[in-house]
Amino acid sequence: MTIARASGHPSVPVSFCAKADRRTVLWAAILASSMGFIDSSVTAIAMPAMRTALGATLAQAQWINAAYLLALSALVLVGGAAGDRFGTARVFVIGIWVFVLASLACAAAQDAGQMIAARTVKGIGAALMVPGSMAMVSRAYPRAERGRALGLWAAASTMTTALGPVLGGALITWGGEAGWRLIFALNLPLGLLAVWLIRGRTPGDRGQPGIRVDALGAVLASAGLGLLAWALIAPGASLVVWAVAGATLAGFLAWERVAPAPMLRLGLFRNRTLAVTNLVTLALYFALNGVMFYLPMTAVSAWGVSALEVTAAFLPISLMIAVLSAPAGRLADRWGAGVLMAAGSTLVACAYAGLWLAAPGGQFWALVVPLTALAGLGLGLVVAPLTAAAMQGAEDGEQGAASGINNAVARVAGLVAVALLGRVAASAYGPGAPGFGVTGTGAAHLAATGAAFGTVALVASLAAALAALLALLVARPVR
Secondary structure, three states: OOEEEEOOEEEEEEEOOOHHHHHHHHHHHHHHHHHHHHHHHHHHHHHHHHHHHHOOOHHHHHHHHHHHHHHHHHHHHHHHHHHHHHOHHHHHHHHHHHHHHHHHHHHHOOOHHHHHHHHHHHHHHHHHHHHHHHHHHHHHOOHHHHHHHHHHHHHHHHHHHHHHHHHHHHHHHHOHHHHHHHHHHOHHHHHHHHHHHHOOOOOOOOOOOOOOOOHHHHHHHHHHHHHHHHHHHOOOOOHHHHHHHHHHHHHHHHHHHHOOOOOOOHHHHHOHHHHHHHHHHHHHHHHHHHHHHHHHHHHHHHOOOOHHHHHHHOHHHHHHHHHHHHHHHHHHHHHOHHHHHHHHHHHHHHHHHHHHHHOOOOOHHHHHHHHHHHHHHHHHHHHHHHHHHHHHOOOOOOHHHHHHHHHHHHHHHHHHHHHHHHHHHHHHHOOOOOOOOOOOOOHHHHHHHHHHHHHHHHHHHHHHHHHHHHHHHHOOOOO
16 A cells, blocks of 8 residues: 655655445446456447448548557556656546547447547547556555555446446447447546546555656657557558658567657567567457457348347357356466466467357358357457566566556557458458448449458457467466
């Protein structure tokens, strides 16, 4: 439990929050983190309706998702450092306000450009809000109670993450033309409640003026990832764009080697376990984000599935992770994290290979939902061991940095997946109308959509298989 000193009374210790306020702080953290966690899944479910209302092209749909992930992945590490520098709760609340106001801008968007701009700002808010949620729980509880509190935070966040897409699907299905706008407006009462819960309850949130924030690293990371997304999404992007993207990312890595307070501590990657674990994360979350972004678009536009029904493909994943994480963690302690990671990734690869075969037929309930449940089983075996492996690869005192890096890698994987696989899907669909992800009923459209999503699923299956092979490199703890 962090101790500060009361202003004007240097001998009087002030804890981060009073003992009676710990549970309130915990619920504020759960509410805020849940808003951030469910954003991508709810947006994916809403994307067909949003494309119709905003007249968005496939490339614009990719940017609507990628803009959020770009800001979040590039700035999440800086967001954690900013909390340490200026006060965890203070930055957390600022992040909530930015997130909520940007959500309202999303709800009011009249075209794709406005939506992309609002989603970018929303990602900035999430980058300030999400790191602070876990940090506040850690600071509010003493070490002896911290594990249980973080367990409650994780369990509650998982359940809200599972129920969020269901609520979003219901609003879209039954809310008429305004349904998709309501899923963004819903963040207003949730955010206000989180701010009200935390208000005045963290007297020890003083910040540490000596901590430095890697502003240049944040700028270089944002520019490099943004240019990479542009190169992947824009049809026929020139070699100049690719070259500038590569040079900017190389400049980011070079700066991180010499920065006095780097947001990405490259020295951590000298540990093989940590390095390989992040490669597994990159490959596996590339597969997961690619399938789960383009599956709703396919099911609604070509298979006649409603937005509410699509949530049946999301729910098993969250539930499997919630149920299996604890036993998978215990098995990882016994057999090694890599064995569970490899087994789970193999199941995900098999499930997505099945989606590749099932996509032309479009049998959502008979094939697609059972296959996504199989992927959920695999992810349930992976998530806890993967987190453990990331922590195992870090020295004492560096676990927080290792966890932050692993989280950022997962976000970057989602950004690259959405950007790259959209091009793959468009190419597999072909030049005919109406286009991938646009609602249609003709036989040619159904066949082209099935081929497009099948190709996405195949690439995702290969990525998950690569994750399984890489996981075998950390089958036992490195002593």
